[in-house]
Each structure stands twice: as C-alpha cells, then as structure tokens.
Amino acid sequence: xxxxxxxxxxxxxxxxxxxxGGQGQQKLLNAKVLLIGAGGIGAPxxxxxxxxxxxxxxxxxxxxxxxSNLQRQIMHDTDKIGDAxxxxxxxAVARLNPDVTVAPHPVRLTPDxxxxxxxxxxxxxxxxxxxxxxxxxxxxAAATRTPLVSAAVGRFEGQVAxxxxxxxxxxxxxxxxxxxxPDAPPDAETCEAxxxxxxxxxxxxxxxxxxxxxxxxxxxDSLAGRVLIYDALRTETRTVGLPPDPNCPVCxxxx
Numbered sequence: 001x002x003x004x005x006x007x008x009x010x011x012x013x014x015x016x017x018x019x020x021g022g023q024g025q026q027k028l029l030n031a032k033v034l035l036i037g038a039g040g041i042g043a044p045x046x047x048x049x050x051x052x053x054x055x056x057x058x059x060x061x062x063x064x065x066x067x068s069n070l071q072r073q074i075m076h077d078t079d080k081i082g083d084a085x086x087x088x089x090x091x092a093v094a095r096l097n098p099d100v101t102v103a104p105h106p107v108r109l110t111p112d113x114x115x116x117x118x119x120x121x122x123x124x125x126x127x128x129x130x131x132x133x134x135x136x137x138x139x140x141a142a143a144t145r146t147p148l149v150s151a152a153v154g155r156f157e158g159q160v161a162x163x164x165x166x167x168x169x170x171x172x173x174x175x176x177x178x179x180x181x182p183d184a185p186p187d188a189e190t191c192e193a194x195x196x197x198x199x200x201x202x203x204x205x206x207x208x209x210x211x212x213x214x215x216x217x218x219x220x221d222s223l224a225g226r227v228l229i230y231d232a233l234r235t236e237t238r239t240v241g242l243p244p245d246p247n248c249p250v251c252x253x254x255x
Contacts, residue, residue, distance in 0.1 A: 001026075007099065011053055024217050025053060029099065031216045034058040034121040036109060036137055038085040040191070040201030041127025041151045041208060043075035048209040049125075050093045050100045054216070057093060058103040058121055061085040072198030109133050114140035125212050126150045127205065129191070131184035138163065138177035139250050147215050149223075150177055151208035154189060155196055156232045158204030161242065162211055162223035165251035173253055174225045179245040200232050 003011070003022060007029075014020045014028075031054050035042045038061040049057060063085050065076045080088040086104035093102050105117060109128070114136040118124050124146055126137045134150065141148040141163065148163040165176040207228065214220050223239075230237050246253035 007053070010097070010099070014052070019219055020217060027216055028053045028213070029055045031123070032056040032058065032121045033212055033216075034060065034118055034124045035127065036060050036124065036133065037127040037129065038073070038075065038089045039063075039069065039127060039129065040072040040153060040196065040198070041205040042125070043073040043089075044202045044205035045125055045127060045151075045209040045212070046075055046089055046093060047096060048206055049212060050097045052209075052213055053097065053099055054212075055099070056101045056103060056121075058105060058117070059086050059089050060105040060107065060109050060117060061089075062106055062108040072196060072201040074202065109136055111136045111139065115144055118146050119144045121146065123147045123149065123212055123215055125208055127152075127208065131181070131188065134181070135178060135184075142166065142176050142251050147224075148177065149208050149211045149215070151204050153191070153196060153201050153204050155191075155194055156200060158200055158207075158230045158232075159227050160204060160207045160211060160223065160230075161227040162215065164222070164224045165244065167224065172225075173244045175242045175244040175253075176248060176251040178250045179248045179253070180227065180242050182245065182248075197232060200230075203230060203232070 011025045014025050015022050033054050038059050065080045065083050065088050075092045076088045084106050086106045090102040090104055093100050118140045142165050145166045151160045163176050165174050211223055226239050228239050244253040
C-alpha cells in the first residue's frame with residue numbers, strides 16, 4: 001500500500017535517508033514489536049518506535065502508574081497515576097502517532113504464557129526488571145526464532161544486546177541471553193533499593209529502540225553476539241563480545 005500524503009510528511013526525514021526510503025518506511029509500518037515492560041526502558045523505547053511508525057506495538061506490563069515512576073518513565077503523565085501502565089502507554093502512543101496500533105497485554109509474562117505472547121511479533125524488546133521474566137522471554141524468543149533486543153539499567157549505567165541464537169554471525173554460532181547470564185545474580189540490585197539517575201533509562205531505552213529499528217530495516221551491524229555497555233558517570237561506551245555457551249540449557253551454544 002503506498003504511503004499517504006500525511007505519512008509522506010510525517011516520515012519525511014526517514015524517507016530521505018537513502019538507507020531507509022519509502023520501502024524501509026513501509027517495513028516499519030508493517031512491523032510488529034513486542035515490548036516487555038512499560039517502565040524506565042520501555043517508555044522511551046515505545047515513544048521512539050511509535051514516532052518511527054512501527055505499525056503494531058504490543059506492550060506487556062501488569063503494573064499500574066505510581067508517582068515514583070514519573071522521574072524516569074516518561075511515557076506516563078501525572079494524571080495517569082493509578083492507571084494500568086498498558087492503558088497509559090496506549091494513550092501516549094495514540095497522542096503521538098495514530099498510525100500505530102497498540103496491543104495491550106496487562107499480564108505478567110511467565111514461562112507458561114511467554115511463547116504465546118511473543119509468537120505473533122517480529123521482534124521483542126525486553127526492558128523488564130526481573131531475571132525470572134528475562135529468562136522466560138529469552139527461552140520463548142529462542143523457541144519461536146524471534147530476535148530479542150535486551151536492555152537493562154543500573155544506578156548510572158546500562159547495557160543493550162541483541163540475541164539471535166538461531167542465526168549465524170559470520171559463520172559462527174550466536175549466543176542467547178542465558179549464555180550471557182546463566183543464573184540470576186544473588187546480589188542483584190533494584191532501582192527501588194539503590195536508585196537510578198532517570199535520564200540513564202532514557203539513554204538505554206533509546207539505544208534499544210535504535211537496535212530494534214536496525215533489525216527491522218536490516219541496517220548497519222547487529223548487536224547480536226555483542227553487548228553495548230554505557231557508563232554515564234564516565235561518559236563512556238564500550239562493546240564486548242559475547243561467546244555462546246555450548247552447555248546453555250536454552251540454545252546449546254547457538255547456531
């Protein structure tokens with residue numbers, strides 16, 4: 001379907017990019033992305049994906065908007081306190097871009113429902129704050145052969161990686177998330193316990209959105225097999241290779 005005059009205006013700065021063009025914009029409009037979490041990472045990611053014209057955004061979150069969220073979860077407004085985050089997110093996306101369909105999933109993702117939630121989507125972005133959820137997302141994404149962009153934040157730092165253990169990177173097997181994190185760290189910190197500089201979540205969520213757009217459009221170098229680490233206090237980023245684990249219970253070392 002050709003782009004409408006309104007869409008040609010809205011996405012003009014994409015369309016004039018020779019790496020995107022009208023054909024790339026159509027790919028975005030046809031894409032289906034599932035966000036796990038509408039919090040510090042998911043909020044900025046959702047807004048940028050919606051602005052880019054990703055046609056369908058599924059949002060999984062069983063939480064409600066709290067006043068303490070608003071320091072970093074920029075998709076939610078003060079008048080949405082107490083509302084389901086999926087409802088607040090859908091309203092924010094509708095205000096920003098009516099081209100985008102939001103599919104709210106106001107449930108907690110578990111090993112039992114993860115594959116059913118993920119299977120209809122082209123790519124999943126995980127910004128959840130629970131290792132149990134992350135492991136369930138990873139196993140389902142690997143089983144359904146769905147690319148997974150995973151992002152996490154700490155007090156002043158964050159990381160983003162892409163996982164496609166079913167694909168080959170330069171002929172070598174690629175890892176899944178559980179190759180990277182075999183077990184939940186016993187001393188894992190939470191932002192509720194130790195705090196977070198709110199804008200760090202914005203940086204990391206935006207980086208994750210960029211990686212999702214790259215995967216949809218087939219642009220640049222994928223982060224599959226690597227993790228990008230952002231240190232806000234040092235104003236530094238670095239990229240580290242992630243080898244597959246041949247003993248991984250999820251992917252068996254990728255490939």
